[in-house]
Amino acid sequence: MKSSTVIKILFLLNKTRINTKDEAPIRCRITFNGIRKVFSTGLFINPENWESSLQKAIPNDTKHKQINTQLSLIKQEINQAFLFLQVQKEQFDVEDIYLKYKGEDIKPSKTLIETFDLHNSRMEKLIGIEYTKSTFSKFIEAKQHISDFLFFKFKKKNILLEDITLKFLNDFDYYLKTEKKFKQITINKSIQRVRKVIKLAISEGFIVTDPFLLYKPKKVVNTITYLTSKELYKLENHKFSQKRLEQVRDMFVFCCYTGLPYQEMSILNEKHLVKKFDDRLWIDMYRQKTKRQISIPLLPKAISIIEKYQDDKRLLPVISNQKFNSYLKEIVEIVGIEKKLTHHIARKTFATTVLLFNDVPMEIVSELLGHSKMSITQSHYGKIVKLKVSEHMIKLSNKLNKN
Known part of the structure; x- marks a missing residue:
């Protein structure tokens, strides 16, 4: 992400432009970060008097001494321009070096990729402080x-x-949908990351007008996939012949009763278990994604799984997210659950089947999930709440009819 600390300066002859004196123009080529800038020095020399390997004119007579002195000055001034930009600017390119050498203002026009690099280089330095590696990798993908x-x-x-317009953004949306075959929710997240980079460009003064001003992300129909109480019971009570599948099932069920994301589940250890005011065990830890503290009271099923696997170092077996989700595919086929399971479905099952369907208020659900905003929980699980409202109203209606 960082600009290179190396600049290459090379003098070349343009032998296709030899003048009436049989002299070729001497050009200078600056190479920085793999990009070249070639310009004319205004000097001419007979090709026979140019030693390319030494980058100098020969023989060492008065005329050629003057040429060598001027070339040396050009190289020195380019290096000075480069050193100045290294001190003054966090990001710059070969064009900026050339303009600084010429004494002209650094070009105000910046590019999207250049701004992406600036954004990502700053984000990279904040990994572990404000961002996770996972979040950073998503901006690299974007x-x-x-x-x-x-x-x-x-x-x-x-x-x-x-040059970025509303049409550019709509075309990008269409491209992700037709060429990358992304779902709309993934497209919206990708464009949201571009929007963050554009906001940086505005704050840095690279552009004045926001191309996102009239852009509206396409609506996504939010369908929550989770295990019903029957499916969860079926999964919990199945007897597996393979230990690896039993372990993954137990870890998945553990997260169905705690709502832990994969990252937190994978690092869970004894220091995260705390006895609190109610004399019950709680999970106390910081969620890596939001940096918010989460406190989750352990339900009996979760405690029994910890007791099954706890050792001196870990509370649960260690397995990669990729293998975890791969084994879940085998598990659903064996158990006979007609849903595509990933680790994240356990978290959704915790929010719905375990909490909301047992009348736990939305505010508490949001707190237990470690969401940074209540609106996030509402946008994801609002329909589930409506189902509960409907159920309660039907019960109330039946009760009133009996009276």
């Missing part, structure tokens, strides 16, 4: 999606920020 789109649509590697 940059790659933009790069792929630029080449697909325009056969370009970049675009100026001022």
